[in-house]
Amino acid sequence: MEFPPNQGLDQDEVDEQVEDVIENNEVVLFMKGTELMPQCGYSRKALGLIDSHRDEFETVDVLDSLAEFRAALEDYSGWETIPQTFVDGEFVGGSDVLEELEERGELAETLNAE
Template identity: 85%
Template sequence: MEFPPNQGLDQDEVDEQVDDLLADNDVVLFMKGTELMPQCGYSRKALGLISQHREEFETVDVLDSLDEYRAALNRHSGWETIPQTFVDGEFVGGSDVLEELEERGELDETLETA
């Protein structure tokens, strides 16, 4: 069986896409997989937590260009792990941070946008 090389975007394309997504959307979740098919438990958890408080938010499947997304997101957040949540262009955290905010009753307020 033969697997084709990474068919994803190059670094410049991913950098531009991340910059545009953060500028154009109130809440963005960069995750492994899609809303309908999350591909890791952490992404599923982050998606579920955000969905409890917001109907509209952007999700981005990073799997086709994982290394490029890690590099692009690291410029904005200082983190390399996925998932990553941004509100109004500001990094909030991964699923663990979202879970902590939920436990403290602060997630709803955190996900509110101007």
């Protein structure tokens, strides 16, 4: 049995999705994998930190179109690494920044946690 190569989204579709998700969700985590199956340690760490403060947030699995998501997110954040967290349309950072905010006791406030 043969599997076709990755049939990801084209750049325009990814650009549109990134813009829509950032604009229409209070907190968004662009990550490798899903909430149930993170596919890298940094994504798992970022997911755990956000999840410890918020019940509701959006996640986007970037793996099907990784190069396109990197390009689209770099336009918003200036970063091409994944994961990336946005709150109220503003780029916050990756797992390292979330961890620093947690250590300083600022992550809950940054995430607008109630």
